[in-house]
Amino acid sequence: RPHYRIAPSILSADFARLGEEVKSVIDAGADWIHFDVMDNHYVPNLTFGPMVCKALRPYAKKADGTAVPIDVHLMISPVDALAAEFADAGADLISFHPDASAHVHRSVQAIKAKGCQVGLVFNPATPLDVLDWVIDDLDLILIMSVNPGFGGQSFIDSALRKLEQARKRIDATGKDIRLEIDGGVKVGNIRQIADAGADTFVAGSAIFNTPDYQAVIAQMRAELA
Ligand code: DX5
Numbered sequence: 060r061p062h063y064r065i066a067p068s069i070l071s072a073d074f075a076r077l078g079e080e081v082k083s084v085i086d087a088g089a090d091w092i093h094f095d096v097m098d099n100h101y102v103p104n105l106t107f108g109p110m111v112c113k114a115l116r117p118y119a120k121k122a123d124g125t126a127v128p129i130d131v132h133l134m135i136s137p138v139d140a141l142a143a144e145f146a147d148a149g150a151d152l153i154s155f156h157p158d159a160s161a162h163v164h165r166s167v168q169a170i171k172a173k174g175c176q177v178g179l180v181f182n183p184a185t186p187l188d189v190l191d192w193v194i195d196d197l198d199l200i201l202i203m204s205v206n207p208g209f210g211g212q213s214f215i216d217s218a219l220r221k222l223e224q225a226r227k228r229i230d231a232t233g234k235d236i237r238l239e240i241d242g243g244v245k246v247g248n249i250r251q252i253a254d255a256g257a258d259t260f261v262a263g264s265a266i267f268n269t270p271d272y273q274a275v276i277a278q279m280r281a282e283l284a
């Protein structure tokens with residue numbers, strides 16, 4: 060049984076109180092903080108950059124002081140310059156879309172060289188083929204179950220089949236590579252998503268659009284138990 064992780068996306072948090080939101084969702088049981096970076100170029104929306112990541116870094120810790128990983132999801136093109144800035148801003152994991160980088164292998168190595176874990180992100184219509192050549196270098200594979208750019212969209216079912224394919228590829232490496240899902244994850248579908256092979260679950264609106272973060276996270280864990 061995998062060690063499941065829940066990674067609330069602060070895209071759906073109250074942007075006027077981001078530090079407090081990070082703290083509350085960690086107190087409510089979040090394992091990672093998912094940080095969605097949008098540039099109004101790769102995706103038609105604009106969010107936050109390395110300065111905000113750096114400002115939030117001190118809030119991303121548990122009550123006992125343990126650091127909580129900041130999981131940066133870059134929806135930007137080009138990738139390399141800003142990825143390095145996120146590493147300096149305290150990101151723990153940095154994932155990017157292979158179609159957003161002219162030289163995927165180079166971008167992967169550059170992120171690792173900065174001491175961060177690295178992931179590749181696959182849009183709903185993007186095949187996994189690039190994994191043939193880089194999977195051994197990855198710490199994480201992120202499957203998009205919505206088209207990137209906005210929170211609150213519904214889960215695209217073909218992502219389940221893609222998770223199954225990604226799970227097979229990961230298991231064939233024998234390496235510890237996390238399989239993350241992002242988009243439309245709710246209490247009602249998380250079990251099915253886990254059964255398809257995911258071990259790490261991003262959830263934005265499902266958590267932040269409710270008054271009781273702790274209750275939702277507990278319900279998700281109960282589904283996974
Ligand atoms: C979409 C982002 C997601 C988004 C998920 O581009 O990558 O992380 O916040 O939001 P929900 O969980 O509301 O679908």
Ligand code: ZN
Nearest residue numbers: 095132241261
């Ligand atoms: Zn995301």
